[in-house]
Every structure is written in C-alpha cells, then in structure tokens.
Amino acid sequence: MHRVIKCACKEAEVVNAPVFIDLFAGCGGLSLGLLQAGWKGIFAIERTADAFLTYRHNLVDSGRFQYDWPEWLPKTEHDIEAFLGGYKGQLATLQGKVDLIAGGPPCQGFSPAGKRNPKDPRNRMAERYIEVVKIVKPKFLFLENVRGFNAPFEKASQGKKAVPYSHVVKRRLETEGYNVEFRVLVSADWGVPQMRPRFILVATRKDLGLDWDLFTELLANRNAFLVSRGLDPDCRQTTRDAIDDLRVEGKERIESTDGSVRGFSQIKYQEPESPSAFQRLMRVQMTEGEGPNSLRLPRHRPQVTERFERILRECPKGKCL
Numbered sequence: 001m002h003r004v005i006k007c008a009c010k011e012a013e014v015v016n017a018p019v020f021i022d023l024f025a026g027c028g029g030l031s032l033g034l035l036q037a038g039w040k041g042i043f044a045i046e047r048t049a050d051a052f053l054t055y056r057h058n059l060v061d062s063g064r065f066q067y068d069w070p071e072w073l074p075k076t077e078h079d080i081e082a083f084l085g086g087y088k089g090q091l092a093t094l095q096g097k098v099d100l101i102a103g104g105p106p107c108q109g110f111s112p113a114g115k116r117n118p119k120d121p122r123n124r125m126a127e128r129y130i131e132v133v134k135i136v137k138p139k140f141l142f143l144e145n146v147r148g149f150n151a152p153f154e155k156a157s158q159g160k161k162a163v164p165y166s167h168v169v170k171r172r173l174e175t176e177g178y179n180v181e182f183r184v185l186v187s188a189d190w191g192v193p194q195m196r197p198r199f200i201l202v203a204t205r206k207d208l209g210l211d212w213d214l215f216t217e218l219l220a221n222r223n224a225f226l227v228s229r230g231l232d233p234d235c236r237q238t239t240r241d242a243i244d245d246l247r248v249e250g251k252e253r254i255e256s257t258d259g260s261v262r263g264f265s266q267i268k269y270q271e272p273e274s275p276s277a278f279q280r281l282m283r284v285q286m287t288e289g290e291g292p293n294s295l296r297l298p299r300h301r302p303q304v305t306e307r308f309e310r311i312l313r314e315c316p317k318g319k320c321l
Contacts, residue, residue, distance in 0.1 A: 017066065021045075021094075021136070023080065023103035023129055028055040030102045030144065035059065040066040042098065045078050052077040080128045091135045098138040103129050104145060126165070130172055141173065141203035147184045149199040166199065178203040183215050191226050193237035193278065195318070230277035241276040245269075245283075246295065258296035266295035 017040040022031045025044035035041060041059065046052040056075055060067050069075060072090045084091075105125040126143075133141060149166050170180045182201035187194050202214050223233040231237065248267055256264035269291025272279070286292055300308070315321060 016040075018099035019068065019097070020100040020102055021098055021132070021138070023101060023132060024105050024125065025052075025055055026104065027051050028059050030104060030142070031055070031059055034100070034102065035065040039100070040068060042067070042094070043069050043073050045080055045083055047077055047079045049077045080125060080132075084128060084131055088135060091132065094136050096137070098136050100140040100142060101129070101133055101136060101138045102142040102144075105129055105143070126169055130169065130176070133173070133178075134176055137177075137205070139205050139208060141178060141180075141201070143169070143182075143201040145199040145201075147197040147199050166201070169201070173203050177206050179206055179210075181213075181215060188236045189222070191229060191231045191237055191278070193239055193242040229281055231281075232277075237276075237278050241278045242282070243279075245272045245275060245279055246292070248297070253297075256296040258294055261296070264296045264299065266297055269295065 017038055019040045019042050020031075020034050021042050022028070022034075022044040025031060025046040026048075028044065031041060031044060044052075044055055044059075046055060059065055060069065060075065070090065073087065105128075126145075129143065149164070166182055170182065173180050180201065180203040182199060184197050184199050187196040187198060204210050204212060226233045246267065246269075251267040251270065253265045254268045256266040258264070258266065271291070275283070283292065311321070
C-alpha cells in the first residue's frame, strides 16, 4: 500500500521524497512502512512515553531514516489534544508542505473485543485527526483502525438507521475537500501470520484531480507483492511459519540476556537449516551468530502451565475463547 501511495505522489508531481506526519503513532508501525518505502518523516505524535521512546530510538535517532523534525516541537510524547492546544499556529505553517497524514486513532471503543461503548472518550480521537487535517491540508490521508470502526454501535431504532462511525468520518473529510474510500482488509491475506481484519481508509485531496482507485490497484498487485517476498499467495502464513525457530523443545537453555532482570532463562538460538520464507524476511537484520533478541522465557506457576496445556488440548483451534 505504501508503494501504491508513493506512486500516486509521483503522479502528483512530488519532486523530492514525499513527507508525512504520523498521529497516534504508537511504536511506529505505520511510519516504518512509509520510511522503508522511501518517504521522509516530519514528526510523530504519541501520548505514551514508552511507545514514543521506542519510536524515537528506532526511527528518528537511529540514523536509518530521513526526518525533518521541526525545532518548535520537542522530541517527546504528546497528547493530541494538548498538541492541538499548543501548536496550531506552527501546524498552519506546514500547509502545502505535507504529502500525507497517517494515523491509527485509539480503537478500544470500536473494537468487538471490548465493550463497544459509543461514549468511550477515546472515540473522539478520530475527531482530533480530522482537526489536524483541516489545519495542514495534506495531499493524502491514511487512517487505520479495527473493523468495528465500520460497524454501527447499535441497531436501528425509532425509525432511525444506525450509521457506522466510518461513514461519519468519510462525510467530514469529504466536506474538507477529500475523495475518500475505505475497506476492511485481513492481514493474513497479505503475508501476516495473524487473522486480523483492519479498517483502512485512504483519501486524496480533490484539487489534485487524481483518477485513482487504490483498493482495486492494491488487490491487483497482491500476488506480485507476496511472490516478491518469497511467500505463497495461495497459502496463509501460520504461527509455525513465523516462530518455529524459537521453539523450546530440543534447544539448550542459557541465562537470559534480556535486560538487567536476573533469574530467567532463554533458549540458545540456533538458525534452522531450512527456515520458512517468513522467518527469512523477519530475520533479515538479525546479527549473525547471535539470533533474535527478547528471548526471555516466562516463569509460570504450575497452575498457569496446566491451564495453557488444557487450552491447547481441549479448545478448538482458530476460535476465540
């Protein structure tokens, strides 16, 4: 998807590397994809301190990627509402200079795994996303969320039809001058070993005059995308494909080197003779001879171990507990 957006930026006569802002950035998943596709970061907004420290360490300070972080914005965590309250004037100076605003607003209020509370205060974070869009007016928008973002909170009542929040966001962005399209995509269809449906919204500013159907192009390029990474388009990746080389059985255990915590063990990593295509992709930057990091094994109480073993024995595979 990042490659497709990149091509669209070329069509819009972007001479230099296109630039983006990431809102609700977390540890930087969306940013990483954009940066690996040749984009340049301006800044990212994330309210959780540890998540932002991870983002800054891996993406901003690592020297691996391009950033033009503005001097007026401290490189620290920021709450989006406080950010808007303190930096609207500085944001306005970026108008006409930003190609994309990406973001994944908090999803707990929309998630079917939670209470789906329409009054959850986190739901209004999508409004803050739109507020930044109104000020900066980027060429493109990318918004990611759970599939519940595209489902109404309650059934129709008193002759009124319940409207999914995605439709509300779509109308507001159209009012701001954007052509908007969205779809729910399943991560497993794109080489991720996880059944994870995600709501994906992409918008282009109307004045760009782009005749562009992103999702049609995206789906048309799916097979080529997977084949280019050595993955079978007709076979979804499994947990075994992803982490079978981290299996404990048959491995020597050594003292954990994961941080300063003592008393834990980990496996002595051995590269498999025949790694899966997915493992090769994930281990591409692994230090030779050292293996992946963060291999510390938990120390479960016997009752917890027995519970996990019982779940594996008795519960149907692929079903939510």
